[in-house]
Amino acid sequence: MKYSPHSERAPITEIFSSLQGEGPRMGERHIFIRFEACHMACAYCDETGKKAKEMLLADILNEVTRLERKSGPHACVSLTGGEPLLYADFLKPLCVALQKRKFRILLETSGILWRQLSGVVGACDIIAMDLKLPSVTRQKEFLEEHRKFLKLAKRKETYIKVVISRNVEVCEFKQHLRMVAQVAPRTPVFLQPMSRREKVYPDPALMRLLDELQRTGAKQLSDVRVGVQLQKLMNIP
Numbered sequence: 477m478k479y480s481p482h483s484e485r486a487p488i489t490e491i492f493s494s495l496q497g498e499g500p501r502m503g504e505r506h507i508f509i510r511f512e513a514c515h516m517a518c519a520y521c522d523e524t525g526k527k528a529k530e531m532l533l534a535d536i537l538n539e540v541t542r543l544e545r546k547s548g549p550h551a552c553v554s555l556t557g558g559e560p561l562l563y564a565d566f567l568k569p570l571c572v573a574l575q576k577r578k579f580r581i582l583l584e585t586s587g588i589l590w591r592q593l594s595g596v597v598g599a600c601d602i603i604a605m606d607l608k609l610p611s612v613t614r615q616k617e618f619l620e621e622h623r624k625f626l627k628l629a630k631r632k633e634t635y636i637k638v639v640i641s642r643n644v645e646v647c648e649f650k651q652h653l654r655m656v657a658q659v660a661p662r663t664p665v666f667l668q669p670m671s672r673r674e675k676v677y678p679d680p681a682l683m684r685l686l687d688e689l690q691r692t693g694a695k696q697l698s699d700v701r702v703g704v705q706l707q708k709l710m711n712i713p
């Protein structure tokens with residue numbers, strides 16, 4: 477795990493213009509700023525380990541401005557990773573500078589680092605948080621961290637992504653959605669089939685499980701949907 481000691485620069489693996497591939501903003505054109513490293517090691521992750529370069533705030537803003545001119549207009553700047561909240565000291569001045577340039581900020585996060593979120597939530601417009609199920613990540617449970625995170629995030633436009641694999645237990649799934657129902661029951665929840673890189677949903681058993689979990693989740697919350705990853709269907713970054 478790497479934490480940047482700087483608030484003036486951060487390790488960035490890529491900055492690019494593309495279509496948002498997930499959640500309620502799927503299909504919008506965004507500028508993506510991808511931060512290096514993550515505090516998690518999800519079994520299905522295909523993002524960590526990418527080579528980064530340290531970039532100054534001014535260099536990132538210049539690149540965002542260049543992309544906006546070349547490929548805009550963009551609906552949002554998406555801060556993604558890795559885990560952007562590892563660089564919370566850097567995020568706040570970055571978000572403020574982007575908002576001054578009239579960009580909306582979408583923070584894509586594991587939904588666990590609630591202390592770090594508390595310092596930057598005011599500077600974000602939209603928060604896309606994960607609910608990490610231990611049967612899928614092969615990590616420990618983060619239910620209480622997710623609860624604290626959602627309590628902070630819910631003052632903004634927030635939605636939740638849950639990656640689903642064939643290993644998911646219905647009781648584990650219901651337990652996590654119960655927490656959402658207690659904290660912020662109107663938050664949209666997207667169930668997303670686990671996939672890696674270019675592989676697109678080849679598993680009929682997983683599709684049946686998604687169907688079952690959507691019906692189960694819709695009894696607990698008002699907005700539970702099955703989501704796809706547009707970037708994998710369209711083979712775009």
Ligand code: SF4
Pocket residue numbers: 514515516517518520521522523524557558559586
């Ligand atoms: S939280 Fe996201 S970036 Fe981090 S290891 Fe898990 S899938 Fe990868």
